Amino acid sequence: MSLANPGLIPSVSFHKYDESRVIAIEPDTASWAVVDAQGEEFLRSLDGSRSISSIAEGGPEKRELLDRAYAIGLIALGQDRRLPPDLFQRMPVHVQPWHAVLNITRNCNLKCVYCYARAGDDSQNMSPDMIYRVFQSYADGAWEPAETSDGRITMIMHGGEPLMALDEMREGVRRIRRHPKQERLEILLQTNGTMFTDEAVQFFREEHVGVGVSFDGIEWCHDRTRPFAHGKPSYAAVLRGIERLKEEGIGFGVLVVVTSITAPHVEQIFDDILARGIRSISFNRFFHGGRGKAVGAELAISDEQWYRVQRTLLERLIAVNRAEKDPANYVRIREFGHMLQNLLTKSRMWICMRSPCGAGWVHLAFMPDGSVYPCDRYIGEGEMVLGNLNDKSLSEILNGNPLLERILARRVDRVERCRMCDWRWVCGGDCPARVYLQNGTIDSAGVQCDSIRRITQDMIVMLDKGLLTPEYLILDD
Ligand SMILES: C[S@@+](CC[C@H](N)C(=O)[O-])C[C@H]1O[C@@H](n2cnc3c(N)ncnc32)[C@H](O)[C@@H]1O
Ligand code: SF4
Ligand code: SF4
Numbered sequence: 001m002s003l004a005n006p007g008l009i010p011s012v013s014f015h016k017y018d019e020s021r022v023i024a025i026e027p028d029t030a031s032w033a034v035v036d037a038q039g040e041e042f043l044r045s046l047d048g049s050r051s052i053s054s055i056a057e058g059g060p061e062k063r064e065l066l067d068r069a070y071a072i073g074l075i076a077l078g079q080d081r082r083l084p085p086d087l088f089q090r091m092p093v094h095v096q097p098w099h100a101v102l103n104i105t106r107n108c109n110l111k112c113v114y115c116y117a118r119a120g121d122d123s124q125n126m127s128p129d130m131i132y133r134v135f136q137s138y139a140d141g142a143w144e145p146a147e148t149s150d151g152r153i154t155m156i157m158h159g160g161e162p163l164m165a166l167d168e169m170r171e172g173v174r175r176i177r178r179h180p181k182q183e184r185l186e187i188l189l190q191t192n193g194t195m196f197t198d199e200a201v202q203f204f205r206e207e208h209v210g211v212g213v214s215f216d217g218i219e220w221c222h223d224r225t226r227p228f229a230h231g232k233p234s235y236a237a238v239l240r241g242i243e244r245l246k247e248e249g250i251g252f253g254v255l256v257v258v259t260s261i262t263a264p265h266v267e268q269i270f271d272d273i274l275a276r277g278i279r280s281i282s283f284n285r286f287f288h289g290g291r292g293k294a295v296g297a298e299l300a301i302s303d304e305q306w307y308r309v310q311r312t313l314l315e316r317l318i319a320v321n322r323a324e325k326d327p328a329n330y331v332r333i334r335e336f337g338h339m340l341q342n343l344l345t346k347s348r349m350w351i352c353m354r355s356p357c358g359a360g361w362v363h364l365a366f367m368p369d370g371s372v373y374p375c376d377r378y379i380g381e382g383e384m385v386l387g388n389l390n391d392k393s394l395s396e397i398l399n400g401n402p403l404l405e406r407i408l409a410r411r412v413d414r415v416e417r418c419r420m421c422d423w424r425w426v427c428g429g430d431c432p433a434r435v436y437l438q439n440g441t442i443d444s445a446g447v448q449c450d451s452i453r454r455i456t457q458d459m460i461v462m463l464d465k466g467l468l469t470p471e472y473l474i475l476d477d
Helices: 037-045 052-056 060-072 128-140 162-176 198-207 219-225 235-248 263-275 292-299 303-322 334-344 394-398 402-409 432-439 449-464
Strands: 006-008 013-016 022-026 031-035 075-077 099-103 153-158 185-191 210-214 252-258 280-285 363-366 371-373
Touching (some): 031 060, 031 449, 128 153, 128 162, 128 394, 153 162, 162 185, 198 235, 235 252, 252 263, 263 280, 334 449
Parallel strands (some): 099 363, 153 185, 252 280
Antiparallel strands (some): 006 075, 013 022
């Protein structure tokens, strides 16, 4: 037997998708191919006993499948594998934060029933000094910004409603602009869309702020979940805000929370948002943080529903984009863009779909009182506080921090159920904060496995059919 004889890598497994398609996946390298029953039989027959030339006698189709399977890492030639089995384990995990969520204020003019930040329960604003200190900690830390950030330091202004603390935010940014590394600063802002004053618009323009507007789509859905603090509906005010941004030429995207209220209507929500000329949309599945805990029984959706929502949106997205000639104008749903990245590339740039997830080493969240969390989703969970900038420098907080070490140790090759899962390095092990808020620990496997596996396999088949293409990727996070 020659060492160069092709052999199927033993970890490859086959998942029947439908009557004519089988997905072959090599879990360690997240390499996959769609084959038919003959293709599966052929790949399974590669036991290293036959030479390439004898296999090629079977015809050009066999030779072609052999070449493709070797190129993507499903078969080895003797000991020679195109991709090392520890490909993802080798990826460096250096604490190099560059992504910061700033809870600019605890205050809000809305009182959304599901608000994980419990906004409005108190009204503390972050001081300009604290805003500056967050930037300074990143820029002057003992680390260099990670290569995945292109040298950027991204500050995401959240809250509460960040525009309720516009003065503090502007003053903090003004101070940052005197820092020698200020050109690294990129500002994103997530807002409820009801407070676009002239000053706010000027701030967006001057600082090239990327704006995200939260909007639950259909009037009655939106007003059920996102009322003003005084109880009146906010839908009309958000629509006015959206129109204002359009008139001012400020680029923005929209974020929809998927709850039991919005889930049955996502298709209509998607179409209505598109009809308003918006091309970038995020669909955020409800999670049980903050006020969301009390309303979880009513607003949470099942995994089956979440899968249906994703499948519906994927089909609508493809239909809309197929009618568009220029891929530059494609509508983008952020979550699908990130999933595609994991299916089409071996990089794991998106902080929520890598393992360990980016919380605590790429991404941190800061509260007005200086407390530091690994991710904003943990806000209010006392045991998830890493430290406080009023007590220690950020380097001191992170260095040797036992909580951070626990978070970094949560990798798909260590979590019991994930370790055995064929989709582990595509999935990344689910959002640990979602897992924590549902199970009370970060150490268990994901809480959306079924929907992750199903939508992943759907996307693989759509890629194979050419319905999805690399143009759907989002590479900017
Ligand atoms: C906490 S808000 C802060 C920024 C701003 N006030 C806003 O509403 O956009 C950030 C985002 O989280 C979303 N959100 C709040 N609670 C949530 C929950 N329990 N599950 C999923 N998303 C939630 C909001 O709709 C909003 O898009
Ligand atoms: S989701 Fe945003 S707008 Fe709604 S209460 Fe929370 S902070 Fe305010
Ligand atoms: S979270 Fe679930 S789907 Fe993801 S790797 Fe773990 S077991 Fe697999």
